[in-house]
Amino acid sequence: xxxxxxxxxxxxxxxxxxxxxxxxxxxxxxxxxxxxxxxxxxxxxxxxxxxxxxxxxxxxxxxxxxxxxxxxxxxxxxxxxxxxxxxxxxxxxxxxxxxxxxxxxxxxxxxxxxxxxxxxxxxxxxxxxxxxxxxxxxxxxxxxxxxxxxxxxxxxxxxxxxxxxxxxxxxxxxxxxxxxxxxxxxxxxxxxxxxxxxxxxxxxxxxxxxxxxxxxxxxxxxxxxxxxxxxxxxxxxxxxxxxxxxxxxxxxxxxxxxxxxxxxxxxxxxxxxxxxxxxxxxxxxxxxxxxxxxxxxxxxxxxxxxxxxxxxxxxxxxxxxxxxxxxxxxxxxxxxxxxxxxxxxxxxxxxxxxxxxxxxxxxxxxxxxxxxxxxxxxxxxxxxxxxxxx
Numbered sequence: 465x466x467x468x469x470x471x472x473x474x475x476x477x478x479x480x481x482x483x484x485x486x487x488x489x490x491x492x493x494x495x496x497x498x499x500x501x502x503x504x505x506x507x508x509x510x511x512x513x514x515x516x517x518x519x520x521x522x523x524x525x526x527x528x529x530x531x532x533x534x535x536x537x538x539x540x541x542x543x544x545x546x547x548x549x550x551x552x553x554x555x556x557x558x559x560x561x562x563x564x565x566x567x568x569x570x571x572x573x574x575x576x577x578x579x580x581x582x583x584x585x586x587x588x589x590x591x592x593x594x595x596x597x598x599x600x601x602x603x604x605x606x607x608x609x610x611x612x613x614x615x616x617x618x619x620x621x622x623x624x625x626x627x628x629x630x631x632x633x634x635x636x637x638x639x640x641x642x643x644x645x646x647x648x649x650x651x652x653x654x655x656x657x658x659x660x661x662x663x664x665x666x667x668x669x670x671x672x673x674x675x676x677x678x679x680x681x682x683x684x685x686x687x688x689x690x691x692x693x694x695x696x697x698x699x700x701x702x703x704x705x706x707x708x709x710x711x712x713x714x715x716x717x718x719x720x721x722x723x724x725x726x727x728x729x730x731x732x733x734x735x736x737x738x739x740x741x742x743x744x745x746x747x748x749x750x751x752x753x754x755x756x757x758x759x760x761x762x763x764x765x766x767x768x769x770x771x772x773x774x775x776x777x778x779x780x781x782x783x784x785x786x787x788x789x790x791x792x793x794x795x796x797x798x799x800x801x802x803x804x805x806x807x808x809x810x811x812x813x814x815x816x817x818x819x820x821x822x823x824x825x826x827x828x829x830x831x832x833x834x835x836x837x838x839x840x841x842x843x844x845x846x847x848x849x850x851x852x853x854x
Contacts, residue, residue: 469649472620477627483617488592490612496628498594498610506599514597518604521790522572528792529580533811543829547820552582555630556814557622557655558607559589559637562614566595573794573809574636575605581814587611587630589618615639616646623650634658636809638796658809662800663692663730666784667753667773669766670699671738674759676706678780680714682757683707683731684724685785691726696751697733698744704733738762745769752803755784774803826852 471479477496484490507515538547558574561567571588578586588607590598591614602610611629613621619639625631635647636658647657666686670679683695699707711728718724736744738760745766748756752772759780760766767778774797777784787793796809823829830853837845 466649468616469620469623469646472617472626473624476625477629480613480617480621480626480629483615484592484613487615487617490592494592494612496611496613496626498599498612500608503599503603503608503610506596507603510596510600515600515604517790518568518572518601521569522576522604524790524792525572525576525794526580529577529811533580534815534817540824543823543825545822545824547822549818549820551816551818552584553578553633553814553816554583555585555587555632555634556583557587557589557630557632557635559618559622559635559639559643560598560601561637561639561643562591562595562598566590566598568595568597568601569789569795570637571598571601571605571607573796575602575607577794577809577811578636578814579606581811583814585609585630585632587622587632589613589622589629591615591618616642619643619646619650623654631655634814636796636813658796658813659798659802659806661796661798663694664689664755665694665696665753665799666755666757667748667751668695668697668699668757669744669748669760670697670703670707670757671760671762672700672703673761674699674703675780676703676710677714678783679703679707679757679759680710682783682785683711684714684718685783686755687724687727687731688718688720689723689727691723692730693727694730695727696731696753698736698747699733700738701735704735707733741765742769748773749804752798752801754797754799754803755787757782757784772804774798774806774808 480496484494534550536550538545556578560570575586586607587609588602589611592612594612619635621629622632622635632655634656638661644660648660651657664686668679668682686695687693715721715724741762748770749772754774756773757777758766763778775787775793777787788795794809798806830849833849834846
């Protein structure tokens with residue numbers, strides 16, 4: 465990993481070409497930057513239903529982002545006026561995974577909040593050959609700077625910049641363990657990142673009012689992502705039996721059956737009589753799931769008790785797949801228990817808050833600042849305050 469990062473930092477484009485040939489079996493015609501005509505061609509050839517679905521999802525995501533966009537605020541005390549000035553980041557790089565599957569939806573989830581925030585430069589990296597569907601999503605989001613670069617080398621290129629790839633202030637988007645480790649290593653040194661995303665997970669709470677086929681389908685929707693995915697369920701005893709039966713039936717016809725069977729080994733169905741909702745909430749909060757689904761008669765009570773979750777889907781109509789695609793929420797969420805302290809991607813992730821201080825009445829500020837500065841042995845600070853009191 466360190467060798468990849470150092471190679472890109474030292475050799476720039478030459479390293480990216482070398483790694484594309486080594487890891488992606490790129491052809492002789494390989495180009496780091498995807499020509500805009502190729503993006504336009506992908507859009508013109510795309511299925512009209514896909515374009516319509518992506519535009520539908522984009523409109524819903526954009527509406528939520530616009531309505532939750534942070535704004536500059538000013539508050540005044542007796543002594544000072546404090547303004548929290550909201551400033552968009554200058555540049556952002558998006559990583560859209562390839563490999564087992566390409567995710568045009570990830571492009572929407574990352575690009576739209578950045579655009580709404582006012583980020584000036586939004587660029588995209590994805591492994592070569594870049595999926596046509598990813599290019600379509602880029603076109604819908606107004607991204608013209610797309611690079612056919614994947615893996616840790618893509619993160620290095622975005623963090624350090626090369627002759628072709630633009631250096632950015634923040635890198636967002638999920639990836640495999642190599643992408644995640646590369647993000648960890650460049651974070652705070654060359655650039656910021658959104659989060660360190662791990663395997664995806666869902667936690668479902670289902671009492672006797674739930675539908676076992678719904679719960680099983682929602683489990684498999686998460687488990688088909690990869691062999692390290694997980695689905696945890698708390699259900700009544702009768703519901704648990706129904707879910708197991710449905711899992712067997714639905715798994716038999718699932719195209720990604722082998723992957724789901726592997727990830728079932730990381731999963732569990734626990735039983736409860738639902739007499740004590742606080743205990744159930746304690747289990748949820750301890751696990752701090754990326755996705756939480758509540759399919760019970762007492763969803764409101766449970767919702768009030770849950771403090772740790774990336775996103776919560778309330779009621780049997782609210783499957784997590786809607787959040788993955790088009791409900792308007794964001795699917796880039798904290799995993800691996802990090803929902804205890806982290807939030808999902810939003811417009812907030814693409815802005816800075818700068819505090820602007822304007823003193824209105826300095827006498828008491830001087831007196832108290834001097835006492836505190838002297839207590840800390842910082843006489844220069846004390847002098848800086850005292851000189852204002854003369």
